[in-house]
Amino acid sequence: MAADTILQTEGLTKDFRGFRAVDDIALTIQRGTVHALIGPNGAGKTTCFNLLTSFLSPSSGRITYKGLDITGMKPAAVARLGLVRSFQISAVFGQMSVQDNIRIALQRRRGHSYDFWRSQRTLDSLNEEAAALADSVGLSDFLATPASALSYGRKRALELATTLALDPEMLLLDEPMAGMGHEDVERTTELIRRIARSRTILMVEHNLSVVATLSNTITVLARGKVLAEGDYNTVSSDPRVVEAYIGSGHA
Structure with missing residues (x-):
């Protein structure tokens, strides 16, 4: 695990009674960055969050945080290590x-x-x-x-x-802009920008203008797999990403 990597997953997989919600995901989150997980509904984003913070146990794979294997650790223990999440519902x-x-x-x-x-x-x-x-x-x-x-x-x-x-040293934000009007979105975007000066942030967010504004790296999920990864210009111009969003009814 590189010194500038704070969180890494290898082969992260979660099955629910024959349905594979997360399929062999490899994530590498760099310390001091804002990293976004995006994708159509049902892509596996929230399941991935739940795995990273031990609210779910993976069917297979490994999660490493600051060089420590936290796979299967209790949620409270993960939080005490500095990996803390907020939820979609306030x-x-x-x-x-x-x-x-x-x-x-x-x-x-x-x-x-x-x-x-x-x-x-x-x-x-x-x-x-x-x-x-x-x-x-x-x-x-x-x-x-x-x-x-x-x-x-x-x-x-x-x-x-x-x-x-x-x-927390690393903050996981689950749809921080959900249900907000334009003024609140602007205020919260600026708040996250300030927070990110001293912390690593991984967020799930549907508002793509917010993702473009805040994110250093974006991982696109579709059907539980990593579809594309890179900065906003890279992923937004990827034909597979365009197809995934158009096919799911997203702009």
Whole structure:
């Protein structure tokens, strides 16, 4: 595994009762880059994410992160190593404030998962770090706001803040722009760009203009296999990629 490689898969395969969702995938993610997984619906993108973060176990193949074989490791153990994912559906505590959502995530990183009974002094010790994380995702003015009162785009920003609270070295983003309007897409694109300055990012995203704007490398999946890989100009001009998208009803 090369020194500049942070994550690598070899022969990654997942079968579901005779259906092969992921078929012999070899991925190499370079440290400090934004790498996108794209492809038509059913291409195997989310299954691949679930395999990389151990929410699913592969039928065969190997996953290596920072030189360590993490194949079959428990999801929490993978997260503790610095490989953390966000989900397509926003997952925040709606009745709690932005600050409290972030403080809970900070407690998790320190090994005190969901300790609501901890003293106010202990919780207050996390305020400065929580405020800094809120500022990093553009939520400084919303610290006291219940998460349920945030716009959809700002809820996704809060989810990113709680993910960043775990201090991941590599971040996996599952459709971060899903359901967003134009203004929220622009705000979140800029947020991801800032985050990427100090972390490696692997993302699944259907918005191809976002993929073109953010990604250093793009891997195109179709029917569970790698169809093409390269920068945006390379993959967008590949006839196989054009056929895969047109054939699936995508632009």
